[in-house]
Amino acid sequence: MIGLDCAAPELVFGRYLGSMPNVARLMDQGTWGPMRSSEPPITVPAWTCMVSGRDAGELGLYGFRNRIVGETGLRLATGADVRVKRLWDWLGEQGLRVAPLFVPLTFPPTPVRGQLVSGFLYPGGDEPWCFPRGLEADLEGRFGRYQADVDDFRSDDLDRIYRDIVAMTEQHFEIARFIWNEHEPDFMMMVEIGVDRFHHAFWRYIDPEHPRHESGNSFEGLGRDYYARLDDHIGRLCAGLDDDSVVLVVSDHGARAMHGGFCINDWLIERGYLALRKPIEQTGRLSHDEIDWGRTKAWAEGGYYARVFFNVAGREPAGIIPGAKVAALRAGLRKDLEALHDDDGAPIPVQVRVPQEYYLQTRGFPPDLMVYFDDLKLRAIGSVGTGRRVLTENDTGPDGCNHGWNGIFIMSGGKVTRRGRVEGAEIYDITPTVLGLFGVERPPGILGRDWSR
Numbered sequence: 001m002i003g004l005d006c007a008a009p010e011l012v013f014g015r016y017l018g019s020m021p022n023v024a025r026l027m028d029q030g031t032w033g034p035m036r037s038s039e040p041p042i043t044v045p046a047w048t049c050m051v052s053g054r055d056a057g058e059l060g061l062y063g064f065r066n067r068i069v070g071e072t073g074l075r076l077a078t079g080a081d082v083r084v085k086r087l088w089d090w091l092g093e094q095g096l097r098v099a100p101l102f103v104p105l106t107f108p109p110t111p112v113r114g115q116l117v118s119g120f121l122y123p124g125g126d127e128p129w130c131f132p133r134g135l136e137a138d139l140e141g142r143f144g145r146y147q148a149d150v151d152d153f154r155s156d157d158l159d160r161i162y163r164d165i166v167a168m169t170e171q172h173f174e175i176a177r178f179i180w181n182e183h184e185p186d187f188m189m190m191v192e193i194g195v196d197r198f199h200h201a202f203w204r205y206i207d208p209e210h211p212r213h214e215s216g217n218s219f220e221g222l223g224r225d226y227y228a229r230l231d232d233h234i235g236r237l238c239a240g241l242d243d244d245s246v247v248l249v250v251s252d253h254g255a256r257a258m259h260g261g262f263c264i265n266d267w268l269i270e271r272g273y274l275a276l277r278k279p280i281e282q283t284g285r286l287s288h289d290e291i292d293w294g295r296t297k298a299w300a301e302g303g304y305y306a307r308v309f310f311n312v313a314g315r316e317p318a319g320i321i322p323g324a325k326v327a328a329l330r331a332g333l334r335k336d337l338e339a340l341h342d343d344d345g346a347p348i349p350v351q352v353r354v355p356q357e358y359y360l361q362t363r364g365f366p367p368d369l370m371v372y373f374d375d376l377k378l379r380a381i382g383s384v385g386t387g388r389r390v391l392t393e394n395d396t397g398p399d400g401c402n403h404g405w406n407g408i409f410i411m412s413g414g415k416v417t418r419r420g421r422v423e424g425a426e427i428y429d430i431t432p433t434v435l436g437l438f439g440v441e442r443p444p445g446i447l448g449r450d451w452s453r
C-alpha cells in the first residue's frame with residue numbers, strides 16, 4: 001500500500017495522469033476513484049482513521065494537536081495517543097509479517113511482527129525511529145541520515161524546498177524497496193509526506209485556479225515533474241511483484257487552492273463571545289494569558305478548520321458557562337456562524353458540526369463546535385488583531401493549499417475485481433478491504449466497506 005499524503009484526484013486521475021504511466025496501468029487493471037477523507041480531513045487523524053477503521057471522535061484525534069484536561073492549550077499527538085489496533089496489529093496477530101513505513105503517528109516506534117519506521121512527527125536527535133532498533137543503523141548505513149520530513153516547508157526558499165522534497169521522497173522509496181526485497185513482508189505500507197509538503201509550498205504556482213496563480217511562472221512545471229517522479233518510484237517499487245500481490249495507492253485527503261482564511265477569534269471578539277484583558281496592540285497569535293476568562297464564553301483554535309471551545313464551568317480552568325447553558329450557547333453561536341459575511345458583506349458558506357452528534361463516540365477532548373469555512377476554501381485564522389474578517393494569506397507562513405475532501409483510491413492486482421472507476425469509496429474502507437484481501441475476519445466495531453469482495 002503506497003500512501004501519497006495529500007495526493008489530489010484532480011491531479012492523479014486528471015492533469016498529471018499522462019505523466020504517470022505506472023499509476024495509469026494500475027488504474028487500467030484495477031478499481032479506482034476518489035476517496036472521501038475523514039472529518040476533519042487532516043493528516044494525523046486521517047491516516048489513523050484509514051488504518052484503524054475508526055472515526056476521529058472514537059480515536060480522540062481532532063487535529064495534529066489536541067487538548068488535555070486542565071489546560072486550555074493543545075499538545076502535539078504522538079503514537080501513544082492511538083489506543084486502538086491498526087491494520088498491522090491485526091495482520092501480525094494472524095501470523096503475517098508486516099512493515100508499516102513512515103505512517104503518521106508511528107512515533108515512538110512500537111513492536112510489530114516485522115519492521116516499522118516512524119513517520120513525519122519523529123523529532124530527530126537520539127529518539128528511536130525504527131522497530132527493531134537495529135534497523136536504524138542498517139538503514140542509515142545504506143541510505144544516509146533519515147529524513148522523516150522536510151524542514152520549514154512554509155518558507156519562500158522554494159528551490160531549497162523542492163530539492164529537499166525530491167531527496168526525501170527518493171530516500172523513502174529506496175527504504176521501502178529495500179524492506180520489501182530484504183525482509184519480504186506480507187503486508188507493507190508506506191506514506192510519502194513529500195506530496196503534502198509539495199502542495200503546501202507550490203500549489204499557487206501549479207494550479208491555474210488559484211487566485212494568485214501567474215501563468216508561465218518558473219515553478220509551473222514542477223507539479224508534473226514531481227508527480228512523474230512519484231510514478232517512477234511506484235513503478236520501481238512494484239516491479240517484479242508476483243500475480244498474487246495487490247497494490248493500493250491511496251491518499252488521506254486531497255488539496256485545493258487556499259483563498260485565504262477567516263479570522264475566527266477576531267470575529268468571536270467582535271460578537272462578544274471572547275474578551276481580552278487589554279486592547280490588542282499588534283496582530284499575532286491569541287495568547288491565552290491575555291484572555292479575560294471571566295468575560296469569555298468561547299475561543300477557537302485555527303487551522304484547516306476552526307475548533308471552537310466553550311468556557312464551561314467545571315471543565316475549563318476559569319470556566320463561567322454553567323453546564324445547563326451549554327446547549328443554548330451552542331445553538332446561538334451556531335446560528336451566528338451560519339449567517340457569516342465577509343468584509344464586503346458577501347455571505348460565507350459555513351459548515352458547523354457538533355462532534356457529539358457527528359461521531360460514533362467522542363473520546364479525548366472534542367471541540368464544542370467544528371467549523372469549516374467555504375468548503376475548506378478558507379482556513380481558520382486563529383490570530384487576533386487582524387482588523388479584518390477574511391485575510392487572503394495564511395497566518396502561519398506562506399501557503400497556497402488547503403486540504404480537499406477527496407483523496408485517491410486505487411487497487412489493482414491479485415484476484416481483486418477490476419471495476420474501473422468507482423464512486424463512494426471512503427477512508428474507512430481501507431482497513432476492512434486490506435483485512436479482506438488477507439482473508440482476515442472483520443473485527444467488530446470498525447467502519448467501512450470491503451472492496452476486495
Ligand SMILES: [Zn+2]
Nearest residue numbers: 005006043252
Ligand atoms: Zn495529509
